[in-house]
Amino acid sequence: MNAEKRRKKRLRNLVCIVYCSLQLLIVLALFQGMGSLLHKLVPAGIDLSQIEGKIVVVDDEQENKDKLDENKLIVCLDAGHGGKDNGSDYRLRYEKNDNLKITQAVAAYLADKENIQVIMTRSDDTFLSLEERTSFANQNNADYFVSLHRNTGEGNGVETWIRSDADDKTQALAKNIMDNLDAAGISRNRGVKKGTQKSESKDYYVNLHTNMPACIVELGFMNSPTDNQLFDANIDSYAKAIGDAVLKTYESYGKDGADAKESVEDVPGTEEQTSTETGTGTTGQVLQNTPIENVSSLDATSHDWGLGSHTDDENRPLDAINAQETYGKYNACFIGDDTKDIYLTFDEGYEYGQTESILNTLKEKGVSATFFVTEPYAKENPDLVRRMIDEGHVLGNHSVTHPSAGMPSLSLDKQENEVTENHAYIKENFGYDMYLFRYPTGRFSEQSLALLNNCNYKSIFWSFAYLDYDVNNQPDHASSLQKMKDKLHPGAIYLLHAESETNAAVLGDFIDAVRAAGYGFKNF
Structure with a gap:
């Protein structure tokens, strides 16, 4: 064998060794990754x-x-x-x-x-x-x-x-x-x-x-x-x-x-329980939702969320059940699981002097709730927002400007800004990652639900609400409390406006009635 052939043979052998070594490294990396994945799953x-x-x-x-x-x-x-x-x-x-x-x-x-x-x-x-x-x-x-x-x-x-x-x-x-x-x-x-x-x-x-x-x-x-x-x-x-x-x-x-x-x-x-704990507490939660592709191609028709009077044999609103089946794939929640637990949620568009009383009652009764705040609310009421967080409540995102025509009235970019700007403000000033969103006025679209999902948020609607938000025309205490009790159902999501004097007045009695009926309280 002449020198040229020997040189080519050595080169082939060297290439083979390098190739096999690379393959071995790849296999080892795959095994290491699989081990980590199995550790996770x-x-x-x-x-x-x-x-x-x-x-x-x-x-x-x-x-x-x-x-x-x-x-x-x-x-x-x-x-x-x-x-x-x-x-x-x-x-x-x-x-x-x-x-x-x-x-x-x-x-x-x-x-x-x-x-x-x-x-x-x-x-x-x-x-x-x-x-x-x-x-x-x-x-x-x-x-x-x-x-x-x-x-x-x-x-x-x-x-x-x-x-x-x-x-x-x-x-x-x-x-x-x-x-x-x-x-x-x-x-x-x-x-x-x-x-x-x-x-x-x-x-x-x-x-x-x-x-x-x-x-x-x-x-x-x-x-x-x-x-x-x-x-x-x-x-x-x-x-x-x-x-x-x-x-x-x-x-x-x-x-x-x-x-x-x-x-x-x-x-x-x-x-919150630890510096890294998620859920309720001082740091919130970071969701990792599965991204939805081609959001812009989805239906942008605006829907007004509201509930009819028809219920199933457990008193659950049929509209909420149907909406959950239809839109749940977008990480939206219209009603909770079929368990004897309810969710208390409060919308905070502006402060009218009732939130402190509501927080006092929740603390007295040992109940955790969700407060959906706008960015202006957080800027104007930092002490109340800090108290919500410190006392173990969940802070939810209620947009920056609370658009009166609803989120679907805005471009996708502006909708995203309504979410991310408020999120960034709360994160920077309170160290809290919000992960729940409530649509201003309840107006939503399939497209907007997908967008919120891709912002790593869960969209929270409600299965109970009533006309409680007009501060100049507050409903009667007794009839309002009775209405809240009559609508009790498994997985109920109660939307209550925190500017309501009636809600602040009857909240303690309502919590007692819920527990007397064999129900508990959950948070998202």
Whole structure:
């Protein structure tokens, strides 16, 4: 073989080696990506069927009551986020999945103890509001509440959070958890912290609204490869550390936690559960809607939303049910699920001196609502908007200018500006991501619904409204309250105008009547 042929052969071999190496790198990358995707879609966890009958979960209230053994130490474990709320994410690794894994592991560890009754806010990929989580713990008379999370941002390590005025028992619980996790192996002990990241005088929702010693555990930073590696390698050790910390606190302080804190109805405002928690609270929520293509080609006909008098056998307006079936694909909500829960929403186009009373009543009754605000309202009433956020309500987008002819009367660009400019103002001035939109005057089009979807918003309509917005002609209190009660139905979305003196006057009685009828309150 001459030198030229040898040279060509070596070149072919080199090309082959480079090609094969590239293919191998691509395959490895695909496997890594698939691993992350599987981590997102199919979170590994403990098979809770192995300890069936020992754990009570929020999803079956009657069955739960039958299982609950109140003679035991009742420990409520809360896996943060879930369902539509992914929490933090890092390279397709979702916090909600990690939270569920560690919570399942702690539940399995504690459920094997003779004197422990474990209850869980969720055992699968389910969304629960902060109110639902704390109500579950309170209604089942839990002795301890532990909410499990992962962190994100600058830094690394593990920390626990307790309320600003935590008693000795609560402080001991958080410290015992930190000490045990430190011994199990963490990258850094960030200590026990009081209040919230923004203020030591404010409290995260679940710490404030539970009637027992409660703490939030942030198990490492998701954007720290070291913390992720430790988390994955030490799930069982961390579960044992947390479980043993609860037992140690119990040994020191006993079972009764009734005096651990004052009634939740007598305490000041709250902040959201964690710095990364979404849903109600100080940071809002960022939706990731599936984009709808060719929005401009969709029907731009303007529709006036209103309800006829026809209802089904559950008193649900047929118009709302039909609209949900027709337009739900655009991430629009005209009526909630067929459960005995309702949604309270208030439109805030301008302030007429009634919002403070409404907020006082909601706080007194322990109910979270949604307030849809325009940009001028937020600019003119920053203290009220801040209070809405701090007290755990959801802030919704009601446009910038509240166009009287409705959103469809504007060009697509102007419609988008009505949404994004208000969003940007609230984000910049209150640190809050709005994710719900209410159409001014209720006018919408198929095209505008798709546009809102592509702005990563959910469009919220209503299944109850009445003539309450004319401040110079307010309806009678008694007849208005009766009308609100008569229209009660599963999944009801109540639209109430916050400038109404009548609404402010009857709100407390209405909340009491809703609960007396066996209904609860939810938020989006």
